[in-house]
Amino acid sequence: MATPQNRLHKWLIGGPPLAYLVVFFAIPVLIMVLASLRNSGDFGGLAPLFSEESGTLDLTTENYGRFFSDLIYTELFLKSFAYAAITTLVCLVIAYPLAMLIARSAKKHRDLLVLLVILPFWSNFLIRVYAWMIILGPQSVFVSALNRVLGTIGIEPVTLLYTPFAVIVGLVYVHLPFMVLPLYANLEKHDPALLDAAQDLGANAWRRFWRVTFPLSLPGVYAGAALVFIPALGIFAIPDILGGTEGIMIGNVIKQQFLDTRDWPFGSVLSMVLTVMAVALAGLAAWVARQSRT
Amino acid sequence: MALLEIRNVTRRFGDFTAVDNVSLSIEAGEFFTLLGPSGCGKTTLLRMIAGFDAPDAGSIVLDGKAMTGIPPEARNIHTVFQSYALFPHMTVAQNVAFPLKMANVDPGQIGKRVEEALEDVRLTGMDKRYPNELSGGQKQRVAVARALINRPKLLLLDEPLAALDAKLKESVQLELIGLQKEVGITFVYVTHDQSEALALSHRIAVMNHGRVEQVDEPSKIYGFPRNRFVADFIGQCNLLDGEIRACAGERMTIALAGIGDVVALNIESDAPGLKGALALRPEKVAIGRDLPKDADVNRFTGKVHDFLYLGDVTIYIVELAGGMRIEALLPNSSAGRTKFFEAGDEVQVGWRYDAGHFLND
Numbered sequence: 001m002a003t004p005q006n007r008l009h010k011w012l013i014g015g016p017p018l019a020y021l022v023v024f025f026a027i028p029v030l031i032m033v034l035a036s037l038r039n040s041g042d043f044g045g046l047a048p049l050f051s052e053e054s055g056t057l058d059l060t061t062e063n064y065g066r067f068f069s070d071l072i073y074t075e076l077f078l079k080s081f082a083y084a085a086i087t088t089l090v091c092l093v094i095a096y097p098l099a100m101l102i103a104r105s106a107k108k109h110r111d112l113l114v115l116l117v118i119l120p121f122w123s124n125f126l127i128r129v130y131a132w133m134i135i136l137g138p139q140s141v142f143v144s145a146l147n148r149v150l151g152t153i154g155i156e157p158v159t160l161l162y163t164p165f166a167v168i169v170g171l172v173y174v175h176l177p178f179m180v181l182p183l184y185a186n187l188e189k190h191d192p193a194l195l196d197a198a199q200d201l202g203a204n205a206w207r208r209f210w211r212v213t214f215p216l217s218l219p220g221v222y223a224g225a226a227l228v229f230i231p232a233l234g235i236f237a238i239p240d241i242l243g244g245t246e247g248i249m250i251g252n253v254i255k256q257q258f259l260d261t262r263d264w265p266f267g268s269v270l271s272m273v274l275t276v277m278a279v280a281l282a283g284l285a286a287w288v289a290r291q292s293r294t
Numbered sequence: 295m296a297l298l299e300i301r302n303v304t305r306r307f308g309d310f311t312a313v314d315n316v317s318l319s320i321e322a323g324e325f326f327t328l329l330g331p332s333g334c335g336k337t338t339l340l341r342m343i344a345g346f347d348a349p350d351a352g353s354i355v356l357d358g359k360a361m362t363g364i365p366p367e368a369r370n371i372h373t374v375f376q377s378y379a380l381f382p383h384m385t386v387a388q389n390v391a392f393p394l395k396m397a398n399v400d401p402g403q404i405g406k407r408v409e410e411a412l413e414d415v416r417l418t419g420m421d422k423r424y425p426n427e428l429s430g431g432q433k434q435r436v437a438v439a440r441a442l443i444n445r446p447k448l449l450l451l452d453e454p455l456a457a458l459d460a461k462l463k464e465s466v467q468l469e470l471i472g473l474q475k476e477v478g479i480t481f482v483y484v485t486h487d488q489s490e491a492l493a494l495s496h497r498i499a500v501m502n503h504g505r506v507e508q509v510d511e512p513s514k515i516y517g518f519p520r521n522r523f524v525a526d527f528i529g530q531c532n533l534l535d536g537e538i539r540a541c542a543g544e545r546m547t548i549a550l551a552g553i554g555d556v557v558a559l560n561i562e563s564d565a566p567g568l569k570g571a572l573a574l575r576p577e578k579v580a581i582g583r584d585l586p587k588d589a590d591v592n593r594f595t596g597k598v599h600d601f602l603y604l605g606d607v608t609i610y611i612v613e614l615a616g617g618m619r620i621e622a623l624l625p626n627s628s629a630g631r632t633k634f635f636e637a638g639d640e641v642q643v644g645w646r647y648d649a650g651h652f653l654n655d
């Protein structure tokens with residue numbers, strides 16, 4: 001019933017998150033939509049919104065035209081998509097057994113294990129990525145050992161740093177906890193009686209996993225995938241440090257447009273496309289999740 | 295040879311013995327109940343039969359085959375869990391079809407068999423619902439249908455009615471009896487509810503502290519409990535301490551502490567001098583202002599100390615001259631009267647010599 005008091009409660013509860021979304025999502029997106037339609041200024045940045053001579057709104061769709069006329073940007077998007085997708089998949093494959101191990105270990109050990117998963121957050125992000133530069137670099141003991149092994153079986157030595165491989169390693173490393181945590185939160189809530197029932201009714205370990213554990217964990221899989229895929233899609237620091245020229249992603253180009261080329265309108269166009277794609281993808285994931293439930 | 299043989303099975307958790315040297319043999323087609331108070335080891339025993347746990351000593355033999363080392367999924371035994379453990383992401387039909395899929399039954403047959411199974415438990419038309427859209431009674435029936443669909447040799451049920459309200463329980467009990475008779479599968483049923491055990495079972499094993507105290511038909515368990523624990527746990531029972539004075543044929547004389555000499559049935563040819571208790575059900579104790587004299591009846595005078603009005607019956611607690619108390623049960627059957635005596639009334643209590651029997655310690 002919509003009594004006045006009820007309506008007040010609704011606003012009190014829903015108000016703060018709504019305000020948050022408006023201030024930190026809707027307004028920035030609007031600013032960006034507007035920026036993507038403006039001309040760039042004479043010395044970079046943005047031209048005045050109202051042209052000085054006529055005093056009318058000075059807007060253009062030319063920036064979008066540029067995006068669609070040069071295939072290189074679309075290719076970069078597809079490549080970034082592929083990197084983010086591979087990262088998500090590798091994270092899932094690594095995180096699932098880890099989350100399951102934590103969820104099934106004794107209650108008193110679980111908090112400690114979760115703490116270990118988030119422990120890397122306690123040191124600086126960039127330092128951790130630079131550490132990978134050393135690990136994957138040509139002087140590293142790992143790479144020289146690997147090359148020695150490859151040499152004995154007659155394969156040319158490989159470089160790892162400044163390759164797409166290095167980017168994926170960095171992306172997986174940084175995003176892994178974001179996959180482990182939602183999976184763990186989901187798996188920990190599973191009723192162990194369900195596995196007993198499945199086993200009792202004739203399911204071996206393999207079938208117990210695929211028919212009971214995995215389908216029940218899908219909400220955790222979707223949450224983890226969203227938390228990994230979307231940030232991985234737009235990231236620039238990791239390809240910057242580990243990727244060299246070959247491993248560049250769309251995030252690097254956006255950063256370049258804003259900071260180096262100072263072409264803000266075109267940077268906004270690329271950001272807009274990225275945002276639209278991320279939202280569309282999140283919507284698609286939610287739709288798939290709903291379909292698989294009914 | 296019995297279908298299920300439990301031979302000297304023991305299970306310890308650290309220093310604690312949860313199941314202590316239990317031996318049972320359960321026949322094919324039987325409705326067998328494990329009855330006992332909470333924590334007596336019923337679930338532990340059931341889990342060993344299902345294969346989730348292994349005995350520390352002893353063996354379990356199903357249909358002549360030792361079950362040692364055989365995992366639950368390879369045993370022809372299904373369980374109805376207390377929480378039902380229905381798969382929340384599957385519909386009723388998918389839940390019931392699960393064991394068939396695990397047994398790699400031809401997919402073309404599954405639909406028909408699921409339909410039949412749901413019909414058996416009166417759930418036709420519920421096949422597309424999810425477990426969270428069912429009532430407690432419906433969930434219980436899905437769990438039973440799922441456990442029975444591929445006809446296991448043995449069905450284990452761990453307190454399957456504990457979550458149902460009293461009224462529903464009664465109708466589900468009748469259904470379970472009917473279903474068991476119809477499918478002819480051996481049921482091993484666990485409960486701590488003695489009236490449920492008496493109503494359902496062909497035979498009952500009464501357990502206490504991990505041991506089996508008595509295995510018998512319900513009427514024997516109730517009528518001739520073998521020791522104080524069984525007498526006290528099943529229904530109401532007067533346990534009057536005493537010592538055997540003399541035995542003669544089918545009768546014996548017992549000296550009851552604080553009451554005097556009484557005559558009782560001599561069933562196990564107990565010897566004079568044995569100490570123990572006379573077990574006497576309250577409904578076998580007559581109560582009246584003036585009971586007729588009879589050589590077969592033990593009669594004593596006392597005062598009504600208190601009474602419990604239970605609707606259909608009233609239990610009177612009568613204090614005898616020596617201070618001992620005896621419970622007598624009287625049906626409230628005469629029209630217009632709700633009780634016959636008040637606290638403080640002088641009354642006589644009496645029971646036939648064959649109404650009770652002696653339990654030696």
Ligand SMILES: Nc1ncnc2c1ncn2[C@@H]1O[C@H](COP(=O)(O)OP(=O)(O)OP(=O)(O)O)[C@@H](O)[C@H]1O
Binds near residue numbers: 331338486
């Ligand atoms: N895994 C275990 N570790 C330690 N002790 C256990 C374990 N499982 C059971 N026990 C103990 O064994 C005893 C018997 O437990 P069990 O679950 O068999 O009782 P129950 O008869 O089924 O009781 P209830 O009617 O309450 O279900 C209990 O005292 C319990 O604490």
Ligand SMILES: [Mg+2]
Binds near residue numbers: 336337338452
């Ligand atoms: Mg139990």
